[in-house]
Amino acid sequence: MAFTIGFDWIISTRRAAATAAAGLASGAPFAPNAFLRIGADNSVTVIAKHLEMGQGAYTGIATIVAEELDADWPQVRVESAPADAKRYANLVFGTLQGTGGSSAMANSWNQLREAGAKARAMLLTAAASDWHVPTSELTVSKGVVSHAATNRAANFGSLVKTAATLPVPDQVTLKDAKDFKLIGHKAARVDAAAKTDGTAEFTLDVVLPGMLVALLKRPPQFGATVRSFDATAASAVPGVVKVLQVPRGVAVVAKSFWAAKQGRDALRIDWDDSKAEKRSSADLMEQYRRLADQPSLAARKEGDAERALRDATQKVTASYEFPYLAHAPMEPLDAVVKLSATSCEIWAGDQFQTVDQMNAARTAGLDPQQVSIHTLYAGGSFGRRANLGSDYIVEAVSIAKAYGADGTPIKLQWTREDDIHGGLYRPMYFHKLEAGLNAQGQLTAWRHVIVGQSIMADTMFAAMIKDGIDGTSVEGAANIAYAIPNIAVNLATTRTGVPVLWWRVVGSSHTTFAVEAFIDEVAHAAGADGFTFRRKLLDHHPRLKGVLELAAEKAGWSSAPLPAGRGRGIAVAEAFKTYVAQVAEVSVDKDGHVKVDRVVCAVDCGTAINPDIIAAQMEGGIGFGLGAVRFGAITLKDGRIEQDNFNSYRVLRMNEMPKVEVHIMPSTEAPTGVGEPGVAPVGPAVANAIFAATGRRMHVLPFPKTGDA
Amino acid sequence: MATTFLLNGKSATLDADPTMPLLWALREVAGLHGTKFGCGMALCGACTVHLDGKATRACVTPLSSVAGRKVTTIEGLQSKQAKAVQAAWIELQVPQCGYCQSGQVMSATALLERTSAPTDADIDAAMSGNICRCATYSRIRAAIHTAAQVLKS
Numbered sequence: 001m002a003f004t005i006g007f008d009w010i011i012s013t014r015r016a017a018a019t020a021a022a023g024l025a026s027g028a029p030f031a032p033n034a035f036l037r038i039g040a041d042n043s044v045t046v047i048a049k050h051l052e053m054g055q056g057a058y059t060g061i062a063t064i065v066a067e068e069l070d071a072d073w074p075q076v077r078v079e080s081a082p083a084d085a086k087r088y089a090n091l092v093f094g095t096l097q098g099t100g101g102s103s104a105m106a107n108s109w110n111q112l113r114e115a116g117a118k119a120r121a122m123l124l125t126a127a128a129s130d131w132h133v134p135t136s137e138l139t140v141s142k143g144v145v146s147h148a149a150t151n152r153a154a155n156f157g158s159l160v161k162t163a164a165t166l167p168v169p170d171q172v173t174l175k176d177a178k179d180f181k182l183i184g185h186k187a188a189r190v191d192a193a194a195k196t197d198g199t200a201e202f203t204l205d206v207v208l209p210g211m212l213v214a215l216l217k218r219p220p221q222f223g224a225t226v227r228s229f230d231a232t233a234a235s236a237v238p239g240v241v242k243v244l245q246v247p248r249g250v251a252v253v254a255k256s257f258w259a260a261k262q263g264r265d266a267l268r269i270d271w272d273d274s275k276a277e278k279r280s281s282a283d284l285m286e287q288y289r290r291l292a293d294q295p296s297l298a299a300r301k302e303g304d305a306e307r308a309l310r311d312a313t314q315k316v317t318a319s320y321e322f323p324y325l326a327h328a329p330m331e332p333l334d335a336v337v338k339l340s341a342t343s344c345e346i347w348a349g350d351q352f353q354t355v356d357q358m359n360a361a362r363t364a365g366l367d368p369q370q371v372s373i374h375t376l377y378a379g380g381s382f383g384r385r386a387n388l389g390s391d392y393i394v395e396a397v398s399i400a401k402a403y404g405a406d407g408t409p410i411k412l413q414w415t416r417e418d419d420i421h422g423g424l425y426r427p428m429y430f431h432k433l434e435a436g437l438n439a440q441g442q443l444t445a446w447r448h449v450i451v452g453q454s455i456m457a458d459t460m461f462a463a464m465i466k467d468g469i470d471g472t473s474v475e476g477a478a479n480i481a482y483a484i485p486n487i488a489v490n491l492a493t494t495r496t497g498v499p500v501l502w503w504r505v506v507g508s509s510h511t512t513f514a515v516e517a518f519i520d521e522v523a524h525a526a527g528a529d530g531f532t533f534r535r536k537l538l539d540h541h542p543r544l545k546g547v548l549e550l551a552a553e554k555a556g557w558s559s560a561p562l563p564a565g566r567g568r569g570i571a572v573a574e575a576f577k578t579y580v581a582q583v584a585e586v587s588v589d590k591d592g593h594v595k596v597d598r599v600v601c602a603v604d605c606g607t608a609i610n611p612d613i614i615a616a617q618m619e620g621g622i623g624f625g626l627g628a629v630r631f632g633a634i635t636l637k638d639g640r641i642e643q644d645n646f647n648s649y650r651v652l653r654m655n656e657m658p659k660v661e662v663h664i665m666p667s668t669e670a671p672t673g674v675g676e677p678g679v680a681p682v683g684p685a686v687a688n689a690i691f692a693a694t695g696r697r698m699h700v701l702p703f704p705k706t707g708d709a
Numbered sequence: 710m711a712t713t714f715l716l717n718g719k720s721a722t723l724d725a726d727p728t729m730p731l732l733w734a735l736r737e738v739a740g741l742h743g744t745k746f747g748c749g750m751a752l753c754g755a756c757t758v759h760l761d762g763k764a765t766r767a768c769v770t771p772l773s774s775v776a777g778r779k780v781t782t783i784e785g786l787q788s789k790q791a792k793a794v795q796a797a798w799i800e801l802q803v804p805q806c807g808y809c810q811s812g813q814v815m816s817a818t819a820l821l822e823r824t825s826a827p828t829d830a831d832i833d834a835a836m837s838g839n840i841c842r843c844a845t846y847s848r849i850r851a852a853i854h855t856a857a858q859v860l861k862s
Contacts, residue, residue, distance in 0.1 A: 054806030054843045188802065195807025196798040198743020198783035202808060205742040238726070256737045257746075258729045330747050330755060330808040330842045379745070379808025380842045416748040612802055616848070620805055623844020646752040646840060655833035657846035 030160035032122055032168050034087040035115040036065055042143070042157030044071045049081040049088035049097060050104040051351045052191060053329075053378035053385070054620070055675035056613035057104040059189045061112060063609055064105075067182045068116030068175060069123075071156070072143035078190050083353035083373035098352040100386045100502070102576040102673020105609055109671055117172040119163075126162035127154055177607065177668055186612045191377065203334045203376050206347045208409040211336065212241055214399045215260040215413060217267050218249040221276035221639035222423055223497045226250060226269055233266035243267070244402040248391075251399045257413055277497025278639035281428060284496060285321060288430035288451040292319070296449055296492040297468045299478040303486030308445030312436025316525045318518050319433070321700045322452075322510040323633035325426035325503055326419065326649055331379020333392040333414040333422070339364055339400035340407045344371045348393060349378025351385035355460070359390035363397040364405070382504040382624070387424055388459040389499075420649050421641045425634050426503030427453040427473075431514035436486075441526035443537065446484045448477055448514070451492045453500045468493065472502060476511030476680065481544050481574060482519065482537035498636065504624060505676040508575045513629070513701070516571035516684035521697065530570050530688060531557050538572075543604050546665055547581040548572050550602035554663050555583035562693075565589065566597075569688025573680035577672040579604040579665075582622070584658070584685035588693045594703070596626060596658040596686055601678065603662065606669035614674045615662040621678025622660050627652030629683035631702050714775045717741075717785025727773035732756045734772045735782060743783035743811045747840070754839030757812035757819075758782050764819035764835075783811040790821040793859045797852035805843035813839050817853050826857050 029045075031037040037045040046065045050057040058078040066076045081088045085097040091107040093100075120140060127145040128135040131152055139146050146153040177183075194200035219225065229250050231243035239259025244251045252263035309315060336347040337360075344364045350356055350373050357368040364371070378385055385392075396412035403410060414422065429452035436445030454470035456462055464471065469478075469491055478489045503509055523533035531552045538545040552558070552570065562568060565588055572581040585598040601618045608614055631650035635642045643649040687698040698704075713722045716739060723738045730749075735741045735758070744767055747755030751766035758767045759781040786795070794817045797803075804810045813836070820827055820835040827835070832850050841849070 054804075056805070188799075189804070191807060192799050192802055192804055195804035195810050196795050196814060197786075198811045198814075200807050201742075202745075204736075204746060207740075256729075256733065258726060258733045258737075328842060330745075330753070330806065330840065332746065377808075378806060380806040382842070413746075416750070416753075616802065616805060616845070619847050620844040623846060624842065627844070645750050646748050647750070651840055651842060652844055652846075653838075653840060654836040654846045654849065657844065657850075660847055 028164060030164045032119045033115045035112055036119050038119065038156050038160050040157050040160050042075055042155045044069065044076045044143070044156065046076060046078050047081045048078050049090070050108070051099040051349060051375055051378055051381070053349060053351070053381040055104070055617060056189060056610065057099065058191055059187060059613060060105050060609050061108055062190055063182050063187045064108060064112040065116040067180055068113045069120045070140040070143070073182060073187055075143050076190070080375040083357050083371070085354045096352070096354040098354060098386060100351065100383070102578065102676045104673065105671045106577070106673055113174050114172060117174055118168055121169050121172050122163045122166045123156055123159050125166055126159040130159070130162055183607065183609050184611065187610055189613070200377055202331055202379050203336060203348050204331060204379070206336045206376070206411065208336065208338065211409040211411055212253050212255060213257045213260045213411050213413055214251045214253045215264040215415070216246070216249050216251045216395055216399065217264050217269060218418065218422070219271050219276065221273055221278060222499060224271045224273040224276040227272040228270045230268040233268065234263040237263040237266055242403060244399060246395065246398040246402050248395050248398070251402070253399065253403060253410060260413070261415070276639055279496070279636065280638055281324065281636040284428060285430060288428070288494065291451045291492045291494065292430055292432040292449045294492065296490040298488065299469045299474040299491050300487055300489040305445050305447045305486040305488035308486035309434055309436045309447060312445055313439045314437040314525055316435045316437070316522050317433070318521055318697070319699060320431040320514045320517065322429040322513070323635065323701060324428045324498065325628055325632045326634050327382040327384035327503055328419060328649060328651060329378070329380030329382060329384055332416055332419050333384070334412060335393050335396040336409055336411045337396040337400040338407060338409040339397060339405045341405060342366070342370060344397060345374070346371065346393060347374045347376060349381065349385055350375045351378065351381055352387070352390070355388055356390045356393045359394050360397045363394045364401055383502040383506070384424065387501050388461055391424065416645045420634070420643050420645060423499035424501035425498065426509055427455065427500040429510045431510070433514060433518045435518070435522045437522070437526050441528065443482070443484050443522060445486045446480070446488070448489045449492065450474060450477060450490070450511070452494055453496060454493045455500055455502055457493070472507045474511065475507035476573065476575065477507070477515055479574070480515055481541050482534070483540055484537070505575050505679040508573055508680040512571065512573045512680040513683045513687070516573070516681060517687050517698065520569070520684070520688040520691065534570070534572065543579045544572055544574055547579045547602040547604050550663055550665060551581035551583050551600055554602065554661065555600035557583060565693060567689045567692030567694070569685045569690070569692055571681035571684035571688060573677060575677040575680050578674060578677040580677045580681055582681040582685040584682065584689040586686060586689040586693055588690065592694070594690055598659045598661070599682060599685065601660060601662045602665060603674065603678065604665035604667055605672045605674050606667050607671045608664050608667070609671050611664055614664055617674040618662040618678040619660045621676065622682045623652050623657050625679035625682040626658070626686065629686065629701055629703060630656070633702050712772050712776050714777060715779040717781055718787070723772065725772055727771060729772045730768050731758070731770040731772050731775055731780070732767035735767060741782050741784050745808055745811055747809065753809070754812040754816060755809050757815040757839065759815060759819055762819070762822065764816045783815060786814070786818060788818065788822060790856070790860060791818040793856040794818050794821060794852070797856040797859065801848045801852045801855060803845050803848040803852050805845055809839060809841045813841065813849055817849065817856070820853065821856060821860065825860060827853060
């Protein structure tokens with residue numbers, strides 16, 4: 001692994017700038033690698049290569065470094081890395097810097113442990129050198145190096161001068177897990193205080209001298225373009241500076257948001273819809289239903305599912321329909337761009353720095369090296385900011401370019417309506433499943449057909465589509481964990497004019513629902529209990545079976561049945577190498593109104609770096625997933641999006657949040673991610689609970705309106 | 710045109726379009742960035758401030774309508790209820806992305822200033838207008854109860 005020695009000023013926020021200046025004033029800091037800087041003021045600054053969008057990446061990253069460094073948690077601060085894939089690539093992605101796929105901890109684990117341990121070794125060597133004692137006699141605890149025999153102690157800050165002169169060791173011994181003091185314990189989030197008193201800085205909050213605000217009017221249908229526009233009224237709005245046509249629409253650049261908004265409202269645009277997507281989502285779904293019965297491509301084939309289905313004693317068939325979904329992060333997309341003839345500086349809650357550098361450079365007519373990115377806190381993402389076309393970044397750069405690329409900072413601000421109408425949705429899918437049971441009630445055949453758009457087609461990741469199969473369309477289905485002798489999982493990839501993107505937990509946001517709702521129907525047909533039926537099929541899969549058993553036990557699955565009108569449902573998922581099982585309990589009143597009372601969640605994510613953040617991600621994932629299955633749908637009528645804001649694109653609210661209990665499976669395996677996997681099982685667990693309570697199956701998402709609480 | 714009101718305990722005169730929503734006047738004219746933009750239609754609560762002590766959505770409140778009135782933003786929170794809420798927020802590690810949390814804290818503080826021992830139903834009624842896409846709702850609920858307990862003792 002490359003271990004860079006270097007020192008970089010990374011100034012992503014005003015606060016970071018102040019920190020760096022303080023470091024300079026009090027002497028040169030010790031920066032043994034790209035991930036860590038220790039100041040003479042005894043501050044330990046961890047440089048985060050991953051976006052903090054709520055998932056706790058900053059805290060997790062700092063915990064790993066601080067653990068091996070033996071730093072005192074209160075002395076640790078975090079700042080964002082610059083865009084520089086040479087030093088800050090996501091090792092799961094290869095050579096790209098970016099955050100996604102619940103990979104921040106998994107890919108950083110060894111890299112950051114080593115970074116912390118090497119710095120610690122150098123601080124020890126520095127103390128040994130300053131004190132003329134052997135390093136073997138030194139101990140380190142909470143940021144203080146001690147030599148018991150001579151009763152000497154020094155904090156890190158006092159050792160940096162010597163440490164900075166030392167070579168970085170090639171080899172270093174990492175801690176034994178039993179010696180962890182931060183990992184596995186409750187290290188407080190590094191961002192909690194600033195996110196409680198309003199001082200945390202998001203892109204919305206960036207203000208630069210002379211900065212202007214732009215709003216962009218985009219076409220009412222995907223694929224439509226500007227034929228002509230009349231800017232007279234818009235230009236007359238006080239505060240509007242310029243009205244500019246750019247590839248994605250017409251931008252109003254103004255001195256304030258309010259002026260830009262009023263200007264945009266006053267624009268008159270004649271759209272050319274000759275190449276626009278004009279279909280309705282209902283028509284698309286009708287087409288998908290037909291495609292499910294047409295030949296499709298094999299994503300997995302084991303045994304002979306067709307024949308086993310023919311030979312089955314009992315056959316079960318069901319289909320499931322999934323709508324487009326918007327991510328709707330709380331912070332509407334925004335980016336600040338300062339563009340000149342030779343450089344492009346970007347401020348954003350940036351999730352794919354390398355991709356965004358490339359796309360910004362192409363738009364600006366610069367080299368990627370001329371694009372610098374200040375990554376700020378993102379007000380949520382759920383996948384939205386990790387898009388391969390860098391839509392909102394490219395828009396901002398194109399506006400700055402049209403403005404004249406004169407170094408004027410321009411903030412592109414999306415409104416909520418822009419966000420809901422803006423595309424890059426979780427694709428719509430149709431799933432058709434068939435299962436065969438033999439006379440003994442054993443599951444012998446499984447046939448699963450998935451119909452929907454590819455996320456990676458026509459993107460720079462298209463090469464990852466193998467033999468026509470986009471893995472993100474079938475993950476969670478093609479790798480179904482249950483032991484079934486005959487399996488066929490097929491994919492029919494569709495094309496529409498609606499731009500699509502990964503949405504929290506990606507393929508498993510629909511495949512887990514289909515698999516786990518259907519296996520429940522199969523278990524019911526076999527006369528078996530949903531937990532027992534699954535458990536028998538997971539003997540070969542101890543980690544998945546482990547969380548299934550843990551969730552069932554903690555939920556009291558085998559205890560007395562719930563009274564009439566209530567029901568329990570269970571579901572499991574493997575996503576990004578993390579295993580999750582959830583048991584949901586629902587109440588249904590006489591009018592059919594559903595209330596989700598409780599969700600018990602068991603998770604195995606390997607080593608639990610921060611159990612409280614793991615619990616928080618499961619809680620949040622459950623709320624996010626539950627909102628989607630109950631209310632979430634983006635629909636098109638003649639190519640126009642029918643939702644506008646949170647009134648018509650409903651998300652989960654306080655009164656709809658169930659009680660959640662999270663149980664973490666003890667493990668010494670390498671850590672895997674927790675940002676996404678908790679989303680996957682909640683939908684089917686709740687659907688299965690509704691069935692237990694009412695006998696009704698949920699085949700169309702979101703759940704019918706009568707299911708509203 | 711200028712509008713004068715009491716902002717975080719001090720008289721403020723903001724020279725801006727009187728129809729401008731208070732949210733943008735606070736952010737772009739007064740330079741107070743803690744109050745966030747989430748929906749622009751009073752649907753999400755990210756922009757919640759206190760207007761004469763009452764939780765109010767700044768995104769749909771015209772600047773002119775606050776003339777002579779008392780506006781408190783997250784930057785100006787002083788009450789013992791606010792301090793208890795913020796302490797509980799940190800103790801229970803409520804925030805994730807954090808973007809909605811100014812609004813959540815403002816709504817929770819207004820609730821506790823009015824109702825010293827809120828029930829779960831009170832919390833649902835006071836907080837269901839504040840969306841959190843990270844769904845930190847369980848912790849928000851627990852933190853409000855914690856803050857109420859601390860204030861009681």
